Amino acid sequence: MNASEFFLNLDRRWIFLVIGLVVLLPIVRPFDLPGIKPTDQSKNYFDTMNAVPEGTKILISADFDPGSKPELYPMLEATLRHAFKKKLRIVVMTLWLTGIGMVEKAIKDNVAYAKDHFGVEPQEGKDYVFIGWKTGGSAVVIGMGVNILEMFSQDNYGKPLAEHPIMAGVKSLKDFKIVVSLSAGTPGFKEWVQYGVQKNNLTFVGGCTGIIIPEAYPYLQAGQMKGVLGGMKGAAEYEKLLNIPGTATGGMVALSLAQFMIILLVAACNIIYIASGRWRKP
Amino acid sequence: MTFLEILGIWFATAMTLFILSFLYKDNPFYKLAENIFVGVTLGYSVVGAIWKTIYPEWVVPLFSSDVGIWRKGFLLIPGVLGILALARIIPKLNWLSRPAFAFVMGWGAGVAIPTAVDAFVLKHTSKTVSAILPGGEFTFGAVFTAFSNLLIVVIVLCVLVYFFFSIEHRGPIRVASRLGVLFLMVAFGIAYGNTVMGRMALLYNRFFELKQNASGESYFATPILVLVTVLGLIVHEVWIKPRPPGTEDVQLEKPPEGAST
Amino acid sequence: MAGWALWLMAATLQQAEPPKELEAFDARNDDGESIALWWAKMPYEADGVEYVIFASFTEGGPTLEAARLGSKKGYASDRKIPWWAGSRSPNHHYLEVDTDALAAALVDLEWPEARAVKDEIAALEGSLSHTTGEKEKVEAELAELEKIKPPSAVADEIATLKERLRWLDAHRPIWTERKRELDEKLQTRIDSLSDGVLYYQVAVVQGTQELTRSGWVSAAESDNLFNFNRIHSFGLAIVFCAIIVAFIQVGKRRELFLRKIPGLAAVDEAIGRAVEMGKPVYFLPGRHDINEINTIAAVTILGEVAKKCAQLGAQLKVPHTYVLVYAVSQEITKQAYTEAGRPDAYRDDINFFITEDQFAYTAAVDGMFVREKPAAIIYMGYFYAESLILAETGAGIGAIQVAGTDADHQLPFFVTACDYTLIGEELYAAGAYLSKDPTLVGTLRGQDVGKLFVMAGVAGMTFLSFWFTVFGYTSAIKFVLDLVTPY
């Protein structure tokens, strides 16, 4: 069997291996390719976060479940990193019961990341707090617009919320400079806009899965949402703006590389096929 | 994390890896995952049928005092048909199930006719002919749009010609149907290329999950299980003697009578 | 300038006359739950000026706001209807009002008790939904508590729960009964008040100021027998049906030509090869349930394939994902074996059910492919994402693969991975092609004539649309297009 024969009848497990490696590599070690051009919406998200001074209090609501993790978890990570880097003070919550575990992990990992990479040491209670989950969706948002401490009397771990220094001077949603919702559906940014943003005149940005991004456009046009990150692409663009390649960048790179790998394989295969003179046979 | 959560992560990771191991070759891990998969989904559909359909849609209204006697009577029909469909289990009473199947097939056929006319024929015809010429100024863009719209009509007609069954494809019909096949190939190529990225994203999501489960918090589920799977495959390959080809795990509890002539 | 315009507008509004040509009538082509109001475009229509529709049970009786419409919105020309089903005049307003909801709201004005009755119904609904499933929950808790020893430690809790159970048992039936009673009472009162007819007035409002108000009009809602919006679709359905039925008759009388479908010729070849190699033939009937037409086409083909397998002595295997398809296929296979003169070769495990889940089915069938290495795999029917997983696995074991599907989104994958693919309509033609049954062949000729009809329509309308655009008859285009637009 000569070389061209071997290549044309290549055991497909080699192709499986190549594709697997190409997709895996950028996850294990995220790197960047010139290919991600931030859209205006992602820039707006970044600029809104970037414009506030050190020490500003912001609220992040991670409204997603494990099903939407690959798209929204990188957004949560990048937002936390951005906030820690800028030394913002953050209150994190979720409207989705199944989101609790992911938020805990994201906070823990990124506090460690901030220590390693930005030289800051965010303190729990002072710089950040995770207030957990409450049932009710839109009712929670409405309640927070009136009095947060009544809605969330304790943090996620049962400690009275009022004892955290970060909550000093925070009464309602109005006391946050920015509210962020990373949402995978209902309850999500729609509830935040309808029941929180409009009434309390909040600066609101969001992130969402690729499927529901069309639902965000009316709010963006109306200015109720200042910017939005759409799907894994949006997360990758945010990472690009932050200049910290993360898992979303890895994802975009992986997809690009895998597609190019297929193009390469098909091209090579056809060149060899034609060069070996087989195409002349009927 | 609670014990159950960690157990869940381990289980999910193992299932993911076992399914992926099939890409190398069929192996006991895959068979294990496959049978768990089939069992679990069977159970899921039973639970769904009972708790999401039969109980709320049938039992509850049948025994509820809110529902009038007429509606209850109507509700008996699908129940009876459903139970009659079960008569297939008993070969002699097989025919009892026929009214149920007739109902289902007749219903499907009836609903399909107007749907086919409206949603397929009318919708696609109207979209094809609605905008041959764009209004407005005579620019390059407008000319190109007009060309594209005309091209759509030509492609639709050519591909439809390809589908003629009862006319011999000769002369101009042959040309049109040949063009139709080529247009189909173009369309299939485009559709193929268009879906690749979505599929890659699915794989990326699985790998993402595996990476998340590799951390110390989940007690290094991914690396340990990868090791176990790989070692298991090696053991299976090297130490467990492969059976002679052909007999391997083919379920031949009976001789295949149909094959003997 | 601006001042002038404002003054002028105010002046026109001052002497506003009530909307002209006001009419109320049953909204056509619906299930009789709404009426339509119709009135002429008036000169004072502007941003900020609104039409408010008031409704009442009697002429001159107490009114309720039924709807509100910006004065520059809701023209009849916005209606989504074809030209023959009603006027699409740009100079008139058209508004549909839901009468059932309106009557339920209006009853408050005429019947002092109504509010209280509705509140009670709402409260009862609340209590009922709140306690739904509570009984089971309490019982479960009780069972847990009763396991604890010694029982005296939890005696209080048990007593409380038992009390709760008694309370639930006592109250829920009463609530249900009471709610039914009240619902009935309310409905009777509404019926006696309205008698199906409601009265309407249209007022013109700017801000909070009412400028003018029309006289009363009334209309009764009614069920409509036929949806005239869809009469063209109805006509077309009849035309197609007539063509097909006619050619079924033609097919019975004389033999009709049938072109070759390459994929189907390959089916015989594939079965033959399987017999030579002593390996099974797999037939996958798609992943739609039996009520879908593509599955019916698939099981018809299964009948023919089974016949061939029985004749040649190939081992057939048909994995199923829907139970009803499985049951039907069993009958068909059995019949096919009998018709082929090999009832002895029929086994009940030719058809087997796996699971309803898409990917579990795929995983299981994939495993079978690899373990049994069938010589031929035939995919017929509707498929989803599993198409390529299965077809690539099949190609990997070197089976001859023939696919046929009308799932346009999966065709590219079958075309790529299989040896032969029946595209779209060919799936429906395959049964006729394989069986050569004259009635079925006649149907195919009917389908062809139907296609010709559609093609002539597309070509003709393209020409007309082109011609109308060039000569500027834009309204004529709409006229023609309506004939092929689904409503």
Place this chain on the structure above:
Amino acid sequence: MFVKRTLPMLVAFGVGFAFALQYYLPFSFSEDALSATSKWYSIIASFALLLGIVSVIQSHARKIQTQSVGWGYSLVLFFAFASMVMMGAFSAGNAETPPGVKGPIYGTSYGWLYNNAMIPLQTTMFATLAFYVASAAFRAFRAKTFGAFLLLFFAVVMLFGKASLGVTLWDESIGTIHASLQLDRIIEWLMGTLNMSARRAILIGVALGMIATSLKIIFGIERTYLGGKGE
């Protein structure tokens, strides 16, 4: 043979005719009939599911009984099936815990199985498509004929145009000539014109096939589902 053959055909005819007409009849009885019968369909199918379960249990029980090759896997299947059904019964088919009730982890035991067995298995099986989509392309995208060349050429164009790397490469070079040459515009045109029109033709053809097959069922010409067309 009235009950065995004529009655089913009458049922199919009556039901089929009535529901073909239903689409054009807007009155409330007609609408109610459609929504009621679509529920009937799911009820019948739910009952019939038992048929499938019996078949699966029979075939695997036979395997276990005869201890044929791989009977251990049949045991696994039974175990998985039984635990899903039991957990489902305990939690009344709810994967999520209703608020206020304590469950194992943010869900019921049924939810645990659903989230940790069904979801990963489904998504992983689906994800294997990524590999197959590549290997099928490698194996089959060969310019053997002009048609095959078109297929592979346009697939490669789409692959290039959908990758963010490809978009950047193109738009920074050729795309700078004119805005209408930008890659997303080209992709849009390919999808909207070449791909969509061929699919339209397929669907129009399919519609005619559907109408013909439906008619055959309604008129009893097609009655393979009753077992054969004879008698």
